[in-house]
Amino acid sequence: MAIRPETYTPGYSEPTLRLMLMRTAAKHAAFFTPLLRRGIRLLDCGCGPGTITLDLAKLISPGQVFGIDLEPGQVRYAQDQARQQRQTNASFGVASIYGLPFPDGHFDAVFSHALFEHLREPVRGLREMKRVLKPSGLVGIRSPDWAGWVVHPPNALLDQAFRLFKEMQIGNGGNPYVGRALKGLLRESGFSNTSVSASYEIFDDLSCFVEWLTSCLELRGHTELRQNTPELRAWCENPDAVVAVSWFEAIGEWSANKT
Numbered sequence: 001m002a003i004r005p006e007t008y009t010p011g012y013s014e015p016t017l018r019l020m021l022m023r024t025a026a027k028h029a030a031f032f033t034p035l036l037r038r039g040i041r042l043l044d045c046g047c048g049p050g051t052i053t054l055d056l057a058k059l060i061s062p063g064q065v066f067g068i069d070l071e072p073g074q075v076r077y078a079q080d081q082a083r084q085q086r087q088t089n090a091s092f093g094v095a096s097i098y099g100l101p102f103p104d105g106h107f108d109a110v111f112s113h114a115l116f117e118h119l120r121e122p123v124r125g126l127r128e129m130k131r132v133l134k135p136s137g138l139v140g141i142r143s144p145d146w147a148g149w150v151v152h153p154p155n156a157l158l159d160q161a162f163r164l165f166k167e168m169q170i171g172n173g174g175n176p177y178v179g180r181a182l183k184g185l186l187r188e189s190g191f192s193n194t195s196v197s198a199s200y201e202i203f204d205d206l207s208c209f210v211e212w213l214t215s216c217l218e219l220r221g222h223t224e225l226r227q228n229t230p231e232l233r234a235w236c237e238n239p240d241a242v243v244a245v246s247w248f249e250a251i252g253e254w255s256a257n258k259t
Contacts, residue, residue: 006120007172009165011219012071015212020048025055028113031197031249032140039063040108043132045097045125046070046115050078050090056111057082057090066102068095097125102132109138116143116182120173126189135256139191140249145179148246150200155235157228158243161213168220179248191252203243206236 010016025033029052040063044053047067057065069075078092095101110129116122129139146166151158166176183196203209210232214225225232235241
């Protein structure tokens with residue numbers, strides 16, 4: 001039976017790219033990097049423009065890292081960045097998490113950041129990640145849980161925008177609350193020795209965040225934030241304003257004798 005493909009809710013606008021380019025392994029993969037070692041073969045699923053991937057490539061050199069993403073434009077950007085940085089141990093390609101173009105047992109570790117909230121079939125994706133892992137290989141996943149977002153001072157426009165975004169993501173086949181479910185999804189997919197942690201990320205540039213959220217909603221015809229730009233600008237300029245996103249991080253091991 002054919003499965004209806006997911007839609008990437010944020011789209012690929014300039015504000016979305018700008019937000020993704022701020023991501024680093026030091027900040028967004030810190031839960032997983034202590035488990036990596038030099039010389040391994042690592043896969044990054046949903047690599048986007050490759051900023052985290054290229055950081056990981058430096059950490060595991062002379063090992064190889066492969067980044068895959070469904071969006072060709074993101075892959076081209078990552079490839080260009082690898083060339084500019086002369087990061088020869090990083091490769092990128094267009095591929096789906098549901099059909100990874102690698103043989104069984106090819107990788108020592110598989111990583112994914114901000115992907116599983118967009119998946120209609122997370123267990124299917126995890127089982128495919130497990131397939132390309134060597135026995136005793138590790139998987140590390142980080143995804144948000146939108147129930148934990150914090151906005152201060154309270155703002156009715158942003159509250160409405162969050163509600164609309166979550167509705168859009170659910171309609172697109174995703175799950176804005178997947179973070180809390182990651183440990184169970186790993187277990188259901190056949191991973192063992194699972195662990196879970198949680199953290200908050202504070203957005204330093206509130207104007208950038210609000211512009212990103214505005215662009216996401218506009219892709220689906222919601223213009224409420226754009227129509228109230230002066231009010232939101234004043235909110236962003238409040239020196240006490242805070243936006244914090246809640247993330248869950250999960251780690252699992254594939255033990256072949258347990259599956």
